[in-house]
Amino acid sequence: MKYAFFPGCSLESTAWDFDHSTRAVCGALGIELEDIPNWVCCGSTPAHTSNASLAVALPVMNLQKAQRMNDPVMTACASCYARLRTANYKVNNDPAERKRAERITGKPYDGSVPVHHVLDVLVNHLGIDSIRAAVRKPLAGLRVACYYGCLLTRPPEVVAFDDPEHPTVMDNLMAALGAEPVDWPYKTECCGASLSMTHVNVVSRLGHRLLSMAQQAGAQCIAVACPLCQVNLDLRQADARAAHGELPQTPVLYITQLLGLALGISPKELGIQSLSVSAESLLTSLGKIMSSIKSEPGRVAPAVPGPTRPGSDEKTRHLLHDLTNADSADMAAGAGGKP
Amino acid sequence: MSNLLQWNDADLAGEIQRRSGTKVLACFQCHKCSTGCPIGPDMDLLPSQIMRLVQLSAESEVLGSRAIWLCASCEACTTRCPQGIDIAGVMDALRMLAVERKAALPDGRGRQFNRSFLGSVRRHGRVFEAGMLAMYKLRSGDLFTDVGKLPQMMAKGKISLFPRRGGNAKEVREVFKRAEEEERNQ
Numbered sequence: 001m002k003y004a005f006f007p008g009c010s011l012e013s014t015a016w017d018f019d020h021s022t023r024a025v026c027g028a029l030g031i032e033l034e035d036i037p038n039w040v041c042c043g044s045t046p047a048h049t050s051n052a053s054l055a056v057a058l059p060v061m062n063l064q065k066a067q068r069m070n071d072p073v074m075t076a077c078a079s080c081y082a083r084l085r086t087a088n089y090k091v092n093n094d095p096a097e098r099k100r101a102e103r104i105t106g107k108p109y110d111g112s113v114p115v116h117h118v119l120d121v122l123v124n125h126l127g128i129d130s131i132r133a134a135v136r137k138p139l140a141g142l143r144v145a146c147y148y149g150c151l152l153t154r155p156p157e158v159v160a161f162d163d164p165e166h167p168t169v170m171d172n173l174m175a176a177l178g179a180e181p182v183d184w185p186y187k188t189e190c191c192g193a194s195l196s197m198t199h200v201n202v203v204s205r206l207g208h209r210l211l212s213m214a215q216q217a218g219a220q221c222i223a224v225a226c227p228l229c230q231v232n233l234d235l236r237q238a239d240a241r242a243a244h245g246e247l248p249q250t251p252v253l254y255i256t257q258l259l260g261l262a263l264g265i266s267p268k269e270l271g272i273q274s275l276s277v278s279a280e281s282l283l284t285s286l287g288k289i290m291s292s293i294k295s296e297p298g299r300v301a302p303a304v305p306g307p308t309r310p311g312s313d314e315k316t317r318h319l320l321h322d323l324t325n326a327d328s329a330d331m332a333a334g335a336g337g338k339p
Numbered sequence: 340m341s342n343l344l345q346w347n348d349a350d351l352a353g354e355i356q357r358r359s360g361t362k363v364l365a366c367f368q369c370h371k372c373s374t375g376c377p378i379g380p381d382m383d384l385l386p387s388q389i390m391r392l393v394q395l396s397a398e399s400e401v402l403g404s405r406a407i408w409l410c411a412s413c414e415a416c417t418t419r420c421p422q423g424i425d426i427a428g429v430m431d432a433l434r435m436l437a438v439e440r441k442a443a444l445p446d447g448r449g450r451q452f453n454r455s456f457l458g459s460v461r462r463h464g465r466v467f468e469a470g471m472l473a474m475y476k477l478r479s480g481d482l483f484t485d486v487g488k489l490p491q492m493m494a495k496g497k498i499s500l501f502p503r504r505g506g507n508a509k510e511v512r513e514v515f516k517r518a519e520e521e522e523r524n525q
Contacts, residue, residue: 150413190413
């Protein structure tokens, strides 16, 4: 499996941990990534709200470069993903848009380069079973709120690889890692996105709602697949607390960081240390569970401390039982690590 | 009898319909967009009210609203509209028209952020965040928000004081120039 990788600007700076963890998990799972040479910014929200021609031309420049590589494109940033997909959609559905984009870039483009998000690649291309087989350190019983945000699932005719109102792919991925995805109603509610720069008060309000709901649902951490979601819930968590009242510290990790931990990649390589809200206590409790599983196979490990939820202990027990058995069977068959 | 709901502005509805490629006249005011809008509580006009005012071609009311600059482009309204109207696309078209027609902006921050962001892309081919941030702060006059976060972000490698190489800035500048010409000629 090989993809032309479009990292995007965020992955070079505020989301370098998303970049490193994406490359690390893809490497471990046998997904080859080659960066699109000389890629340029997709234009993001500022382009589509200020110049309609530019909003298609910038993504098309990158898709033209990718076309020469003959591989499908993979992105990690949900915003880049939406912009590249939107450009393809416009080029494919409006001949005038296609001609305009070709005039601006000075090169032909037929709208045929497929664009996928890393979550789509992991769950739908590689497959949950392959991932499950590669798990070496299950995230046993870790209660995760899977936060998809806006642009991974909307609008469905442009980006859809899952249901726009009730997506489940990330939940399935987390369950395969041994974590316990919680039911919560704000999976696709907006975090305020780029208003983060201009209207901090709006982003604090939305962040507080999301974080409180995740807590109410019993989550110990939030999984995200977008650099803006991560910044707005992690870096801005203190702002949300200051403006709208106390909240427990909730670490916000990229899906690739959680996957990387489960694959046995070191937290440092995954950039876990760069989170604003530390995930250290989470890792410590996971580590304790892991060591107790290792030292006494078959014995049920204590649940990770945090808000309790009815039925979760029973579920955790079954999960741990399955995972410890599956883990040792996989190890015996040599299926851990690279498939 | 005088009609209070009579605006004399040119055909805003037709212009927005042409630019956004979506049928703004199909809106029948079900308010589903407003109900699900995450930014609704912060807006001066709700998305459904914007849609109605566009239909009525109430140009100064719409182009001078805060709401069009507060839209986060989350596409919840576009996804849920029973009439299949791309409401987020209408918001984009309204922002562009507001700038083009030099409408009095009640809050210039969105416009200044766009200019700073795209200026950075034009110069470097990619966003150079520290430079973009500095430009935005100078333009908006909002000098102190988040400055306290910078040392922590720098320590964690999340923001750099120097732009990265790559991105083919020359090629990008040409594309910007031609895209601007296209917008002028439409």
